[in-house]
Amino acid sequence: MRRVFQHLTAAAVLSLTAMTAQADPAVWRFEWPETDFTNTSVENWVEVLSGGPPKDGIPALTDPAFIAAQDDTRLVGREPVITVVIEGEARAYPLRYLTWHEIVNDRFGDVPVAVTFCPLCNSAMVFDRRVGERELEFGVSGKLRNSDMIMYDRQTFSWWQQAIGQGIVGELNCVTLTHLPSWMESWDQFKAAHPDGVVMNEPGWPRSYGQNPYVGYDSLRRPFLYSGEEPPHGIPALMRVVRVGDRAWTMGRLAAEPEIREAGVVLTWEGEQASALDGAIIATSKPVGSIRVRDEDGNDLPHDVMFAFAFHAFFPDGTWMLPN
Structure with a gap:
């Protein structure tokens, strides 16, 4: 079976037995001095592993640019996108970009959203970024738990489990984000349903957009x-x-x-x-x-x-x- 996991370093493919030696919050504290590891719902730290890239090694995006769907010349037919429609405004977030960035911090009017995609779990979820009166911005921690991305917020440096939208370490431990409706569909499906919709433009990072790093x-x-x-x-x-x-x-x-x-x-x-x-x-x-x-x-x-x-x-x- 071919596998080209370009995000993942050679260290990430060490045996799980070897990795358990790192499964200790005392180790993570050196990398995350602002995170409160005494407040956690993680019962078994062996579940938390490095995916290879360090903190922000997979760069989350903030305030992306959009273009009219009819003007895009990069996407074709069956390419998958995450569709979000809020108050009648339809936006497509192509997985050709999300596969390389995993989180997009965006905003629909007064609603701040985090569009997330964890390739290793195929999990595509969109969250409201507000917790009470606080608005959060999310990044990619580089850590995995049960193969799922652990996000972090840049306000409290709490860790968040993407698959459940819940804080698992830090000040916001056990807080649950509001999960918003979204769906994955093809680019053709999005354009047919939303001819006046917009699509996230290609980010300005040196990435092989359109290629799959998880062949x-x-x-x-x-x-x-x-x-x-x-x-x-x-x-x-x-x-x-x-x-x-x-x-x-x-x-x-x-x-x-x-x-x-x-x-x-x-x-x-x-x-x-x-x-x-x-x-x-x-x-x-x-x-x-x-x-x-x-x-x-x-x-x-x-x-x-x-x-x-x-x-x-x-x-x-x-x-x-x-x-x-």
């Missing part, structure tokens, strides 16, 4: 830097699942049942997009389903399309919505 990742049997349990029910670790709250529906089931109405949720398979984690070029990678999640009145619901192992790791008591 073949979503075809592996086991995820990278993960030592936890396999998902139950024989579900492959890197099968995509649709998570709504603490429930998960597998993409295998959605492929067989393109519309599912359960637990007050309506899930529909509405076309295809290219996987961001398959071939060397994202635009020509294998197709995966574009999923929409709404309530029974047709309103979009916050959700995530993540790998099964990540759902099991962060929602061990969650409900698997299996076929009858």
Whole structure:
């Protein structure tokens, strides 16, 4: 299996046994002197590993530039984007950029948002950046827990678990961010639905935008830097699942049942997009389903399309919505 994890240094592929020696907050304190490690909900520090890059080695973006969707000449057909619509304003955040930056700090009018993508978990979530009266700005810590990105905020230097949107270390430990509705779809789908929408312009960083630094990742049997349990029910670790709250529906089931109405949720398979984690070029990678999640009145619901192992790791008591 080909793997070109360009973000990840040789140190990141040491054995997990060797890495456990670093799994001690006393070590992290030297790198993070402003983080309060005495306030934490992490019970087992062995779960926290370096992904390779240091703090801000993967540079989060702030206040990105946008152009009219009709004026973009870089994206093609099935390329995946994260779509966010707030108060009628539609924006597309291409994974060709998010794969290299992982967090975009943006703003819709008075609503500050963090658009996040963790490639190792396929988790794309959008959060309101406000906590009480405080507005946060997020960066990439370079740390992983259960293979999921640990974010940090630049105001308190607290650590945040991206897959659950919750503080896990520092002043804001156990605080939960508001998860906003968003969805992944193809560039063609976005343009068709939002002809007057805008798309994030290419950032000014020297990155191979459009290329996939995780070639073949979503075809592996086991995820990278993960030592936890396999998902139950024989579900492959890197099968995509649709998570709504603490429930998960597998993409295998959605492929067989393109519309599912359960637990007050309506899930529909509405076309295809290219996987961001398959071939060397994202635009020509294998197709995966574009999923929409709404309530029974047709309103979009916050959700995530993540790998099964990540759902099991962060929602061990969650409900698997299996076929009858």
